[in-house]
Amino acid sequence: MPQPAAKLTFKDLDRAKYMQGGMIKEYFDSLTNSRANGTKVAYAFVMANPIELLKSFDFLPLYPEITSLNISYRGGAPPLITLAEEAGYSTDACGYVKMGVAATMPGASTTIGNVPGPDLLLLSYSGCQIYIHWWEQFHYQAGVPIVLLDIPYVRDFEGRVPRHDIRYVTGQLEEVIARLEKASGKRFDENRLKETVRLSAEAWDLWRQCLEMGKLRPTPFDAYFESIYYMAPITFARGSQKCVDFYRFLLEELKSRAEHGVGPTAEERYRLVFEGVPNYPFFKKFWGLFAQHNARSVASTYPKVAGLVDTGAFRLNPDKPLESLAEYMIHAYCNWNMPLRTNLIEKYVRDYKADAVILHSIKSCRSFSMGEGDMREYLAVEKGIPTLLVESDHVDPRYYSEAQMKNRVDAFFETLDLRMGAK
Amino acid sequence: MQGSLASRFEEASTDSYTTFGLVSKWKQETKGKAVGYFPVYFPEELADSMGILPVSLQGASGGVSLDMATAHTQSFVCSISRSVFQMALQGNLEVFDGLIFSNICDVARNLSGITKRNMAKYVDYIHFPVNNSSSHAAAYLRDEYLRIGEGLANVAGTRLDAEKLRASISLHNEKRRLLRRLAALRRERPEIIPYAEWYSVIRASAVMPASEYASALASYLDEASARTSKSMDKIRVAVIGNFCEQIPVMLMKVIEDAGCYVVNDEALIGNRWLQDVRTEGDDPVLSLAEAYIGNREPLTVRFHPEVDKQEHIEAFVKSLRADGVIFCTPKFCEPALYDYMIYKAPLEKRKTPYLHLEYEESSSSFEHVRTMAETFAESILFD
Ligand code: SF4
Ligand code: SF4
Numbered sequence: 001m002p003q004p005a006a007k008l009t010f011k012d013l014d015r016a017k018y019m020q021g022g023m024i025k026e027y028f029d030s031l032t033n034s035r036a037n038g039t040k041v042a043y044a045f046v047m048a049n050p051i052e053l054l055k056s057f058d059f060l061p062l063y064p065e066i067t068s069l070n071i072s073y074r075g076g077a078p079p080l081i082t083l084a085e086e087a088g089y090s091t092d093a094c095g096y097v098k099m100g101v102a103a104t105m106p107g108a109s110t111t112i113g114n115v116p117g118p119d120l121l122l123l124s125y126s127g128c129q130i131y132i133h134w135w136e137q138f139h140y141q142a143g144v145p146i147v148l149l150d151i152p153y154v155r156d157f158e159g160r161v162p163r164h165d166i167r168y169v170t171g172q173l174e175e176v177i178a179r180l181e182k183a184s185g186k187r188f189d190e191n192r193l194k195e196t197v198r199l200s201a202e203a204w205d206l207w208r209q210c211l212e213m214g215k216l217r218p219t220p221f222d223a224y225f226e227s228i229y230y231m232a233p234i235t236f237a238r239g240s241q242k243c244v245d246f247y248r249f250l251l252e253e254l255k256s257r258a259e260h261g262v263g264p265t266a267e268e269r270y271r272l273v274f275e276g277v278p279n280y281p282f283f284k285k286f287w288g289l290f291a292q293h294n295a296r297s298v299a300s301t302y303p304k305v306a307g308l309v310d311t312g313a314f315r316l317n318p319d320k321p322l323e324s325l326a327e328y329m330i331h332a333y334c335n336w337n338m339p340l341r342t343n344l345i346e347k348y349v350r351d352y353k354a355d356a357v358i359l360h361s362i363k364s365c366r367s368f369s370m371g372e373g374d375m376r377e378y379l380a381v382e383k384g385i386p387t388l389l390v391e392s393d394h395v396d397p398r399y400y401s402e403a404q405m406k407n408r409v410d411a412f413f414e415t416l417d418l419r420m421g422a423k
Numbered sequence: 424m425q426g427s428l429a430s431r432f433e434e435a436s437t438d439s440y441t442t443f444g445l446v447s448k449w450k451q452e453t454k455g456k457a458v459g460y461f462p463v464y465f466p467e468e469l470a471d472s473m474g475i476l477p478v479s480l481q482g483a484s485g486g487v488s489l490d491m492a493t494a495h496t497q498s499f500v501c502s503i504s505r506s507v508f509q510m511a512l513q514g515n516l517e518v519f520d521g522l523i524f525s526n527i528c529d530v531a532r533n534l535s536g537i538t539k540r541n542m543a544k545y546v547d548y549i550h551f552p553v554n555n556s557s558s559h560a561a562a563y564l565r566d567e568y569l570r571i572g573e574g575l576a577n578v579a580g581t582r583l584d585a586e587k588l589r590a591s592i593s594l595h596n597e598k599r600r601l602l603r604r605l606a607a608l609r610r611e612r613p614e615i616i617p618y619a620e621w622y623s624v625i626r627a628s629a630v631m632p633a634s635e636y637a638s639a640l641a642s643y644l645d646e647a648s649a650r651t652s653k654s655m656d657k658i659r660v661a662v663i664g665n666f667c668e669q670i671p672v673m674l675m676k677v678i679e680d681a682g683c684y685v686v687n688d689e690a691l692i693g694n695r696w697l698q699d700v701r702t703e704g705d706d707p708v709l710s711l712a713e714a715y716i717g718n719r720e721p722l723t724v725r726f727h728p729e730v731d732k733q734e735h736i737e738a739f740v741k742s743l744r745a746d747g748v749i750f751c752t753p754k755f756c757e758p759a760l761y762d763y764m765i766y767k768a769p770l771e772k773r774k775t776p777y778l779h780l781e782y783e784e785s786s787s788s789f790e791h792v793r794t795m796a797e798t799f800a801e802s803i804l805f806d
Contacts, residue, residue, distance in 0.1 A: 087764075088763070088764055088767065089760070089764060090757075090760045092499065092754070092755050092757070092760065093757055093760055093761070094757065097761075125553055125726075128529060129526065129527075129528050129529045129532065129758070130529065130757060130761075132553060132726045133757065133758060133761035133762075134761075136726070136732075136761065136765060137761065137764060137765070140732070140733055140765050140768065141768075146728060148553065148554045148557075148726075148728055149554070150552055150553045150554035150557070150560075152550040152563075152567075153526060153532060153548065153550050155535070155547070155548035155550060157536070157539055157546075162566070162567075162570060164562075164563055164566035164567065164570075165550075165563075167559070167562075167563070168552070168557075168559050168560075168562075168563035171557065171558070171559035172554055172557050172559060175557055175558070175559075334529075337532075337533075337535065337536040337539075337548070338533050338535075338536025338537050338539075338540065339536050339539060339540050340536075341536075342540070361497055363499050364499070366497065366499070366500060366528070366529040366530050366533070366757065367529040367532075367533075369497045369499075370496055370497050370500050370504075370529060370530050370533040370534070371495065371496060371497070371533040371534070371536060371537045372497060373493070373494050373495045373496055373497060374495040374496070374537040374540060374541070377494070377495060378540065391497075391498070
């Protein structure tokens with residue numbers, strides 16, 4: 001007689017996170033060893049980077065946003081922020097910029113080891129104006145060349161993208177290829193690009209399926225806090241078989257969680273939609289504030305910074321690699337205008353049957369946070385969706401007050417309970 | 424300044440903060456339309472050629488409370504974005520038939536969207552190219568201007584017309600030339616144009632119709648050039664950083680009183696930044712785009728891959744014969760804060776003295792600034 005399948009626990013089905021941790025470690029090791037190996041390091045941004053192109057020229061991409069958040073997650077932000085502020089950077093400047101610049105200053109040491117400086121600065125200007133100012137800092141400090149891709153903002157309030165935007169971005173991609181050929185000393189191989197784009201497209205599609213698992217009730221994963229781990233490979237390892245394998249594994253794991261009825265909290269009492277960058281120095285504590293109420297995020301916007309894959313706004317196509325990359329770069333989350341962003345959150349509430357929205361506004365990032373008060377007005381006042389807006393910072397621990405945050409969150413759940421008649 | 428000229432500039436300048444009465448009057452008289460645009464630069468010719476009055480929204484400078492706006496924005500953003508938004512919410516901008524923003528920073532960018540959500544009128548946003556050395560940039564901006572032109576044409580109930588646009592370009596070339604002459608006059612003889620007067624003259628350019636402004640400015644230049652005030656023993660300083668949110672005039676007066684001639688600053692820089700636009704050729708929209716792309720004068724809110732800001736600042740300080748630089752950056756204005764880091768490095772290398780001050784458009788207490796500016800001026804004078 002076949003044995004009944006053993007009941008699996010959450011711990012048994014939480015392996016993708018560790019797999020991701022291994023990939024990150026391997027990636028950081030490759031960065032640390034890049035100088036010794038003679039590998040050229042291209043700095044790139046999370047939003048709208050055409051990593052597929054960089055890979056075609058054997059550049060190793062380094063994302064200072066990712067290094068900064070990892071340093072910060074491991075408690076290493078304060079000394080770097082101090083170093084930058086001593087050099088003259090303002091307390092009001094984006095924490096990522098300060099940490100990114102300080103990490104390569106002489107005498108800097110970080111909680112993830114040595115961070116190599118850039119050989120090339122790929123500036124994909126999409127979703128954040130500070131990207132330009134940030135790369136300029138490196139450019140003027142170390143004379144590193146900037147290779148620029150100017151991605152027009154999605155400024156139409158219905159989300160239409162004019163043809164001239166696509167023409168402009170595609171045209172620039174062709175120019176960038178010529179510059180990368182020169183910088184790398186390698187010839188452009190279109191077939192290699194197509195293959196990388198194909199692998200990327202496959203990973204994007206699997207990632208989209210993972211994200212949509214949040215529609216299940218209960219959701220088998222936390223679509224904000226856990227997605228922050230899961231989104232890393234799509235950012236830095238896209239265009240590789242390893243990345244595809246990771247998302248295939250994750251999808252299976254999430255399906256198993258659903259089958260076995262396990263998830264990141266004991267039960268699912270509240271379904272939340274999250275907006276905003278997390279608070280990395282206090283990441284687990286911040287998560288705990290929601291988890292202790294058995295609240296799970298079912299959808300969130302932040303994991304889409306690298307690409308709004310679940311909206312159908314772009315689809316990478318190996319037969320049209322440049323044009324489809326152009327579309328992908330245009331549809332980075334913060335490259336959407338505020339009404340589009342707000343409507344997306346409202347749609348998530350509907351499609352994922354959420355009970356409430358949490359807006360986490362961060363002090364030193366205007367790209368995300370400017371206008372989040374208006375989002376609250378719209379969602380809470382006009383649409384009647386319970387919405388909590390809290391403020392701290394993504395990397396700077398000076399702007400996080402644990403007791404205050406806890407009070408706000410607890411009070412919110414109390415009123416939410418009343419509203420849901422769940423008491 | 425001659426009485427009537429002075430009062431015309433003063434009246435227009437004062438009106439451009441919160442009231443916009445001159446705009447209503449102009450609309451009544453001409454039956455035309457008006458659009459407001461958020462700093463820094465806007466191709467006014469596009470609007471003007473269609474009978475639309477373009478008005479530069481330079482903030483309320485403390486003239487409105489910021490409570491409603493702050494609830495919608497975020498606490499950590501500059502004041503101009505909040506005062507303009509507050510005015511949009513409470514009705515001061517009703518006279519405008521449309522509002523236009525552009526990609527100067529993330530704050531202005533998101534402001535366009537929340538303004539749209541709260542205002543039932545035409546709101547648009549220009550994405551100015553930053554890859555200005557790309558061979559595709561001019562064609563892109565031409566198409567972008569045509570797109571904006573269509574939006575404006577809908578507002579005006581007309582069409583963009585090449586001949587009218589050419590005429591408007593000529594008029595604005597003249598206006599910009601006069602503004603640059605004014606800047607040059609102040610640079611050469613700062614003693615004849617105190618800051619408060621300079622400010623009221625240039626601030627009036629935010630709201631006065633271009634032809635009226637150009638002729639008033641020409642008369643002003645004649646009158647000011649003929650002045651004979653004697654130069655005093657003051658240091659010459661360049662003020663950098665006030666390209667968007669406005670510095671309180673009182674703060675500049677404090678700097679002047681501390682022993683400085685302000686020989687350059689960036690107030691309303693967008694109104695004189697563009698060089699002459701070609702009027703020959705059969706595509707004036709392209710000419711307007713090319714003038715933007717080709718301009719090598721650094722502007723904090725615009726990146727140009729071929730512009731070397733550090734080389735520029737050294738040459739600029741030299742050409743101004745400035746004894747020092749005062750960086751005046753608006754509170755929470757990241758673009759200004761990052762450029763400060765870029766500009767200060769070569770100044771340090773060349774031992775050019777500089778000072779960094781922070782302001783808000785509504786600041787009204789300057790004791791701290793007074794002490795800093797006096798110490799700064801003295802350290803240079805007695806060096
Ligand atoms: S401003 Fe915001 S989006 Fe831009 S780099 Fe900083 S954290 Fe990222
Ligand atoms: S003052 Fe600075 S931050 Fe504010 S809108 Fe202007 S450029 Fe943007």
